[in-house]
Amino acid sequence: MSDKVIVTKTAFERMKAEHEDLTTRGMLDIARKIEAARELGDLSENGDYHAAKEEQGKQHGRILHLESFLEHCEIGDVPIVTIRYEGETEAETYLLGSIEERVEGLEVMSPGSPLGAALLEAKAGDTVSYTTPNGTTLAVEVQKVEHLDGSVS
Secondary structure (H helix, E strand, O other): OOOOEEEOHHHHHHHHHHHHHHHHHHHHHHHHHHHHHHOOOOHHHOHHHHHHHHHHHHHHHHHHHHHHHHHHEEEOOOEEEEEEEOOOOOOEEEEEOOHHHOOOOOEEEOOOOHHHHHHOOOOOOOEEEEEOOOOOEEEEEEEEEEEOOOOEO
């Protein structure tokens, strides 16, 4: 991750707690599962052992992801943007930030995506254009910009 990702303090604290849990209790739990599976005998056909090792690998991957994310994120404002595509009548609402925010009922749009980047500085009433990966230029009208704390700008 090269660019800073903006996350709320709540998401940062949740991810920090998850990292601490995985690197302490989580590692001990996995070690116990592997040890118990080893005691069952032949490892080449031991499903419990292979399942525990797979779980260990996934956990290690999550730990590495969290470490990198926490190192490269910045605590700040995460906007919720309501947009309407040119020519459409239905509006769509997105949380403009990291998937790690996990706000129920909102789809997440990465600020690194073409549309996400175009929306970063947009305000209600603005029309922004962006180019899709296939080269098509689209325009959207920003109808509302809210913040996770409930304020509107």
